[in-house]
Amino acid sequence: MPNTPPWVEAALNERRQQSLLRQTVTLEGPQTPNATFANHQYKAFCSNDYLGLANHPELIRSLHESAHQYGVGGGSSHLVCGHLAPHQALEEALADWLGYERVMLFSTGYMANLGVISALAAKDRPVAQDKLNHASLLDGAVLAQAPLRRYLHGDVASAEKLLSKLATPGLLVTDGIFSMDGDLAPLAELSKLAARRDWLLMVDDAHGLGCVGEQGRGSLALENLDAESLPILVGTFGKAFGTSGAFAATSHAMADYLTQFARPYVYTTAMSPAIAGATLTALKLIQSAEGQARREKLAQHIAYFRHRLSQLPVKLMASNTAIQPIVIGESSTAIKVSDALKSLGIWCTAIRPPTVPVGSARLRITLSASHTDDDLVFLCDSLECVLTSLQ
Ligand SMILES: *Cc1c(COP(=O)(O)O)cnc(C)c1O
Numbered sequence: 001m002p003n004t005p006p007w008v009e010a011a012l013n014e015r016r017q018q019s020l021l022r023q024t025v026t027l028e029g030p031q032t033p034n035a036t037f038a039n040h041q042y043k044a045f046c047s048n049d050y051l052g053l054a055n056h057p058e059l060i061r062s063l064h065e066s067a068h069q070y071g072v073g074g075g076s077s078h079l080v081c082g083h084l085a086p087h088q089a090l091e092e093a094l095a096d097w098l099g100y101e102r103v104m105l106f107s108t109g110y111m112a113n114l115g116v117i118s119a120l121a122a123k124d125r126p127v128a129q130d131k132l133n134h135a136s137l138l139d140g141a142v143l144a145q146a147p148l149r150r151y152l153h154g155d156v157a158s159a160e161k162l163l164s165k166l167a168t169p170g171l172l173v174t175d176g177i178f179s180m181d182g183d184l185a186p187l188a189e190l191s192k193l194a195a196r197r198d199w200l201l202m203v204d205d206a207h208g209l210g211c212v213g214e215q216g217r218g219s220l221a222l223e224n225l226d227a228e229s230l231p232i233l234v235g236t237f238g239k240a241f242g243t244s245g246a247f248a249a250t251s252h253a254m255a256d257y258l259t260q261f262a263r264p265y266v267y268t269t270a271m272s273p274a275i276a277g278a279t280l281t282a283l284k285l286i287q288s289a290e291g292q293a294r295r296e297k298l299a300q301h302i303a304y305f306r307h308r309l310s311q312l313p314v315k316l317m318a319s320n321t322a323i324q325p326i327v328i329g330e331s332s333t334a335i336k337v338s339d340a341l342k343s344l345g346i347w348c349t350a351i352r353p354p355t356v357p358v359g360s361a362r363l364r365i366t367l368s369a370s371h372t373d374d375d376l377v378f379l380c381d382s383l384e385c386v387l388t389s390l391q
Helices: 006-017 055-070 076-082 085-098 109-120 135-144 156-165 187-197 253-259 273-287 289-309 331-344 373-389
Strands: 034-037 040-044 100-106 128-132 148-151 169-174 201-202 232-237 246-252 323-329 362-366
Touching: 040 323, 055 273, 085 100, 085 109, 085 128, 085 232, 085 246, 085 273, 100 109, 100 253, 109 135, 109 169, 109 201, 109 232, 109 246, 109 253, 128 156, 135 148, 135 169, 148 156, 156 187, 156 323, 169 187, 187 201, 246 253, 289 323, 289 373, 323 331, 331 362, 331 373
Parallel strands: 128 148, 128 169, 169 201, 201 232
Antiparallel strands: 034 040, 100 246, 232 246, 323 362
């Protein structure tokens, strides 16, 4: 074994002392509300499988079928020879669903955001972002070597002030639904602001697509936006779609541009064609009556959870989505709460800085259509027990 450099040990020790060390946990079965690890069964409330599609029999069947017909590996980037029929079919179906001219697939949401922002921003095309945007959106600006400025969370006046201070227009970027808070960005107003000042609006709707809006069309539908008022929409498949990968929806011209200049699109292997096939099946489910029923079930769970929690000594956040955080504050306390829940049979990983601002460590409770009513009762009873004893 080579010697570990001392700065590696030092960084690890620092994280450990601050209760910030992160580690993986190995699940012994599929992603469902019934998680087994270390030989114990838990009810899980921290996955992003909001509609319960990750282990859906239709998706499993579709993955098998696509693999039989098109194989497992893409074999190359989209531009060399890795763009197969299932990729094209998925792109076209997504474009139809959302009302855009073109959709481009990416291997992950992280890469879609790096790709789009690094291609569009530059030294003289700054990036303005919400303070609570996802890390991948911030990293996109770093990759672009573009000026990155951040406005107050969800605050259009703050965004306007920021834009007015910058000499040249650039890219205005926001999450649709914020990943750690669950609230919706003021998209309609941001869209007007961008149009007024000649900035390009880009929205990452990882947590909205599939879950909210008519037909599950996401934040865009909630805020009555379209391809004109929202020129670049990024979506991901790792959450409500239950698979993996991501896409950017935009115009023909912009897609042609990104095809040349988005390096995380050009220099990477296309997603597996089998995953593309399964993702198309997920999209059809999301659009179907079953998808609608799953969204309604999820909405019921959210309403029940918020009703129960409103009777407890905690501050609920302004979220009507599957993401229902309980802010605890100190990281060490958040871990204690998470451990106490675990001893009752509930799994909800504490989310700590730097994922969330210092002093706002939290339980990021996520609900899914695959939870039962009994699961919700169990969760709320357990929270009642743990949170009241914390007082
Ligand atoms: C999860 C997430 C991503 C990253 O998507 P992956 O496909 O998991 O890489 C990007 N943006 C937001 C807002 C997310 O929540």
